[in-house]
Amino acid sequence: MTYKEKLIDLIEPDFIFNKKPINRFQTNEKNLNNNNKNKNEKLIQLKNQINSIQNCNLKNNSKCVIIGDGNIQSPIMIVGEAPGLEEEKNGRTFQGEIGLLLDKMLLAIDIKIKNIYSTYAVNFRPPEDRKPTNQEIKRYSIFLKEHISIIDPKILILFGGTAMRSITESNSKISEERGNWKEIILKNKTYTFMATFSPSYILRFPENKKYSWEDLKKIRKKIQTLKLQI
Numbered sequence: 001m002t003y004k005e006k007l008i009d010l011i012e013p014d015f016i017f018n019k020k021p022i023n024r025f026q027t028n029e030k031n032l033n034n035n036n037k038n039k040n041e042k043l044i045q046l047k048n049q050i051n052s053i054q055n056c057n058l059k060n061n062s063k064c065v066i067i068g069d070g071n072i073q074s075p076i077m078i079v080g081e082a083p084g085l086e087e088e089k090n091g092r093t094f095q096g097e098i099g100l101l102l103d104k105m106l107l108a109i110d111i112k113i114k115n116i117y118s119t120y121a122v123n124f125r126p127p128e129d130r131k132p133t134n135q136e137i138k139r140y141s142i143f144l145k146e147h148i149s150i151i152d153p154k155i156l157i158l159f160g161g162t163a164m165r166s167i168t169e170s171n172s173k174i175s176e177e178r179g180n181w182k183e184i185i186l187k188n189k190t191y192t193f194m195a196t197f198s199p200s201y202i203l204r205f206p207e208n209k210k211y212s213w214e215d216l217k218k219i220r221k222k223i224q225t226l227k228l229q230i
Contacts, residue, residue: 035073036072036073039072039073039150039151040072042150043067043068043072043147043150046067046143046146046147046150047065047067049143050065050067050123050140050143051065053139056124056136056139057127057136058122058124058125058126058127058132058136059124061124061125061126061127062083062088062124062125063088063125064088064091064124065123065124066083066087066088066091066092066093066120066123066124066125067119067123067147068093068117068118068119068120068147068151069092069093069094069117069118069119070093070113070114070115070116070117070118071114071115071116071117072117072151074115074116074117074151074153074230075153075154075155075226075228075229075230076111076116076117076153076154076155076157076223076228076230077116077117077118077119077148077151077153077155077156077157078116078117078118078119078156078157078158078159079118079119079120079121079144079156079157079158079159079163079166079167080093080094080118080119080120080121080159080160080163080198081120081121081122081131081132081159081160081161081162081163081198081200082120082121082122082124082125082126082129082131082132082162083120083122083123083124083125084096084098084125084129084200085125085129086098086099087125088125093118093119093120094113094118094199097203098199098200098203099113099199101199101202101203102159102199105199105202105212105216106216108213108216109216109217109219109220109223110220111223111230112230115230116230117151117153119144119147120163121137121140121141121144121160121162121163121165121166122136122137122140122162122166123140123143131162132162134165137162137165137166138169140166141165141166141167141169144166144167145167145186148186148191149186149187149189152189153191154192154226154228155192155193155194155219155222155223155226155228156184156191156192156193156194157193157194157196157219158193158194158195158196159195159196159197159198159199160174160195160197160198160200160201161173161174161195163195163198164177164195167184167193168182168184168195174195174196174197174201177195178194178195178196178197178211178215179194179196179211179214179215179218180194180195181193181194181218181222182194182195192222194215194218194219194222196211196212196215196216197211197212197215
């Protein structure tokens with residue numbers, strides 16, 4: 001018995017030495033699996049809450065609820081405005097032409113969409129793809145804020161005015177607010193976010209691509225500054 005072993009034995013006679021190394025990778029993997037399970041359970045509960053909403057024109061005229069897609073452990077969470085026809089058909093976020101453009105936008109700053117988490121400010125497709133009303137935005141913002149707390153990202157990217165108003169409750173135009181880093185406190189935790197033009201807006205007004213590119217570069221810089229792994 002070594003000197004250190006004798007000393008510990010005097011202090012705590014029942015102390016048992018084990019020369020087998022601790023598998024820290026297995027421990028970390030177990031913690032990650034438990035965290036995933038916990039988040040998935042909370043997301044299921046959130047989906048049930050949204051599905052149980054009453055007297056909602058959005059729900060009554062939509063075929064399905066769309067919660068979110070992607071990596072629930074990602075440090076980046078993106079929030080779009082509302083599902084459209086392609087999203088409703090597929091039951092997933094950011095599909096069709098909008099999804100293809102978003103892929104290109106994110107790849108331009110070395111981000112693959114499968115490595116982040118995406119959702120919407122409103123979880124049902126509005127009739128004829130109209131803009132959600134202020135009342136609808138406010139009603140669903142409760143669910144969105146809970147959604148953010150569950151995913152717990154390091155960075156929030158809000159695509160479009162609806163997503164921005166869901167978080168900030170501001171009536172400012174997206175053109176006035178985009179490109180600026182701001183913070184919001186949810187459940188005593190601070191989240192950093194930026195609002196920018198949505199892919200659907202860029203498709204309609206391609207002349208504004210230059211502003212989106214400016215915002216994307218700022219997002220990339222923030223990722224590098226925070227040393228986030230994506």
